Amino acid sequence: MTANSNSNQKVKAAVFKFTCCAGCQFALLHFFDQQVETLELLDFVYFKMARRKELDEPYELAFIEGGVSAPEHIEQLKAIRKQAKTLVAFGACAAHGGVPAIKDWQTEIDVEERAYPDPLLVSSMKVSPVDEFVKVDHYLRGCPIDEVEFMEMIRSIAADKRPYVREHPVCLECKLKNNICILLMREGVQESMCLGPVTRGGCRVVCTSNMRACFGCRGPMSNPNIAEMVRTFKGKGFSGKDIEMRFTEYAGLSAEFREGARAYYERKAPYYKRKAA
Numbered sequence: 504m505t506a507n508s509n510s511n512q513k514v515k516a517a518v519f520k521f522t523c524c525a526g527c528q529f530a531l532l533h534f535f536d537q538q539v540e541t542l543e544l545l546d547f548v549y550f551k552m553a554r555r556k557e558l559d560e561p562y563e564l565a566f567i568e569g570g571v572s573a574p575e576h577i578e579q580l581k582a583i584r585k586q587a588k589t590l591v592a593f594g595a596c597a598a599h600g601g602v603p604a605i606k607d608w609q610t611e612i613d614v615e616e617r618a619y620p621d622p623l624l625v626s627s628m629k630v631s632p633v634d635e636f637v638k639v640d641h642y643l644r645g646c647p648i649d650e651v652e653f654m655e656m657i658r659s660i661a662a663d664k665r666p667y668v669r670e671h672p673v674c675l676e677c678k679l680k681n682n683i684c685i686l687l688m689r690e691g692v693q694e695s696m697c698l699g700p701v702t703r704g705g706c707r708v709v710c711t712s713n714m715r716a717c718f719g720c721r722g723p724m725s726n727p728n729i730a731e732m733v734r735t736f737k738g739k740g741f742s743g744k745d746i747e748m749r750f751t752e753y754a755g756l757s758a759e760f761r762e763g764a765r766a767y768y769e770r771k772a773p774y775y776k777r778k779a780a
């Protein structure tokens with residue numbers, strides 16, 4: 504799959520939304536103002552938030568935003584996978600279930616009763632990341648996706664190269680910015696419950712640079728030391744509930760963060776019955 508500035512050789516791309524807030528698509532719309540040259544490498548044949556056009560031509564590159572939470576999503580996803588040469592999990596919801604997957608830690612009927620007047624009319628299921636059903640070629644992580652990383656990926660895909668994958672923790676970028684470490688600074692305060700040591704970097708530390716703890720929206724880094732992270736939080740007096748919530752806010756379906764969340768609670772959430780840890 505290659506492209507150059509000649510319009511008829513652009514990569515044909517499509518953006519699909521499943522269960523999510525659509526914030527990553529919204530971020531992409533914003534990129535159009537800033538990154539005209541790179542986005543010229545793509546020809547969006549389907550992008551509902553940008554234009555009304557229905558999908559009526561083939562595409563090579565599919566961006567999947569959102570997690571899977573209904574039986575019909577699975578078939579739609581498989582059909583997209585069949586068509587696309589390259590499939591990208593677009594944002595935390597697609598990569599790890601994201602915020603909607605918080606419901607996986609609760610009993611399904613309790614959630615449905617809170618959300619719908621008549622839960623019997625709803626056929627929802629647990630939220631799952633996209634790669635539980637189809638092969639994902641590349642991941643754009645974060646809630647929402649990062650502009651620099653997105654542009655890097657587009658240039659790599661258009662040049663038929665493998666995109667750069669960041670394996671390092673958020674802490675590395677935080678230290679390079681000379682930020683004050685809020686995990687060490689404000690003991691016993693909720694804000695200091697920073698997941699930076701175990702979270703994959705690449706977000707340009709937008710949270711910790713503003714004295715906000717990392718909530719782990721980019722999911723686990725490569726080979727994280729979850730046990731030590733839990734020990735650190737425990738040593739600072741955070742409760743088991745706090746720890747569970749921190750690990751499950753954005754990427755609780757990843758095996759690593761699930762381990763962190765379960766460190767205190769051996770809760771038998773329905774999710775565990777469906778998929779082995």
Ligand code: SF4
Pocket residue numbers: 523524525526527528568569593594595596597601602645646647648
């Ligand atoms: S990753 Fe975040 S911003 Fe993107 S769709 Fe999901 S909830 Fe919205």
Ligand code: SF4
Pocket residue numbers: 673674675677678682683684685686687697698699700711717
């Ligand atoms: S504030 Fe968080 S991300 Fe920054 S160095 Fe401390 S633990 Fe790491």
Ligand code: SF4
Pocket residue numbers: 645646673702703706707708709710711716717718719720721722
């Ligand atoms: S600091 Fe953490 S929560 Fe904030 S954007 Fe980066 S990875 Fe996400």
